[in-house]
Amino acid sequence: MIEIEGLQKSFGAKQVLRGVSLRVDRGESLVVIGGSGTGKSVLLKCILGLVRPDAGTITVNGAPVAAHREAFLGRFGMLFQGAALFDSLTVWQNVAFRLLRGPERRPKAEARAVAVEKLARVGLGPEVADLFPAELSGGMQKRVGLARAIATDPTVIFFDEPTTGLDPIMAGVINALINSVVREMGATAITITHDMSSVRAIADKVAMLHAGKIRWHGPIADMDSTSDPYVHQFIHGLAEGPIAAVR
Ligand SMILES: Nc1ncnc2c1ncn2[C@@H]1O[C@H](COP(=O)(O)OP(=O)(O)OP(=O)(O)O)[C@@H](O)[C@H]1O
Numbered sequence: 001m002i003e004i005e006g007l008q009k010s011f012g013a014k015q016v017l018r019g020v021s022l023r024v025d026r027g028e029s030l031v032v033i034g035g036s037g038t039g040k041s042v043l044l045k046c047i048l049g050l051v052r053p054d055a056g057t058i059t060v061n062g063a064p065v066a067a068h069r070e071a072f073l074g075r076f077g078m079l080f081q082g083a084a085l086f087d088s089l090t091v092w093q094n095v096a097f098r099l100l101r102g103p104e105r106r107p108k109a110e111a112r113a114v115a116v117e118k119l120a121r122v123g124l125g126p127e128v129a130d131l132f133p134a135e136l137s138g139g140m141q142k143r144v145g146l147a148r149a150i151a152t153d154p155t156v157i158f159f160d161e162p163t164t165g166l167d168p169i170m171a172g173v174i175n176a177l178i179n180s181v182v183r184e185m186g187a188t189a190i191t192i193t194h195d196m197s198s199v200r201a202i203a204d205k206v207a208m209l210h211a212g213k214i215r216w217h218g219p220i221a222d223m224d225s226t227s228d229p230y231v232h233q234f235i236h237g238l239a240e241g242p243i244a245a246v247r
Pocket residue numbers: 011016034035036037038039040041042043194
């Protein structure tokens with residue numbers, strides 16, 4: 001279980017997070033929505049220990065992340081925006097990245113076998129293993145990124161805008177794949193996105209970040225019927241409403 005309590009972060013005079021509290025149960029898939037610049041990425045970076053919060057605590061199963069960062073990173077999987085593959089490494093080396101070095105290091109043949117198995121899990125055959133990322137389509141690159149995210153069988157997986165840059169059909173395929181992989185692994189997932197189709201495909205719970213705080217948090221089934229005007233405006237993509245659109 002991940003618990004975030006009173007998280008605050010400013011950059012200079014700009015207060016981005018003004019007391020964010022959230023709880024994600026084990027095996028739950030939480031999607032964080034919110035407009036551009038509301039601090040979704042900053043929130044994710046705080047959880048990952050890439051940004052140090054000014055105040056507040058983040059614990060995983062009761063242990064503070066800040067004190068055990070290395071240990072937690074080993075149990076976390078991440079799919080970054082744009083897949084963020086290493087161009088100079090082959091597909092299997094990308095997938096097996098954490099199995100080829102560091103504390104999870106395994107013999108090369110074993111690491112490759114795991115990579116091929118994870119590639120199969122995301123619908124890619126062994127013929128893709130020795131290609132380079134540049135030889136793949138955007139959708140295939142996302143699959144490789146997903147295979148890499150699950151390579152070490154993480155208990156918590158983070159998805160940062162997983163469908164950015166994909167056409168709606170490929171986005172649907174990736175959403176469905178994320179959903180099935182996360183459920184099958186029993187992993188806890190935190191996704192940040194502004195793609196409402198991702199929200200509907202992936203979320204058990206939804207949290208909306210606005211003005212540095214969690215504006216609304218609830219089950220996906222309640223999202224459409226909430227009376228919160230901010231959520232309503234956001235999920236329907238309305239120009240008019242309490243959220244000021246910068247034109
Ligand atoms: N390292 C940093 N230094 C200074 N300001 C930062 C830094 N990181 C983020 N910010 C600021 O924090 C605010 C929130 O940024 P963040 O990237 O978290 O937004 P976001 O909700 O993820 O937006 P988007 O949906 O557009 O990706 C922005 O105003 C951004 O300029």
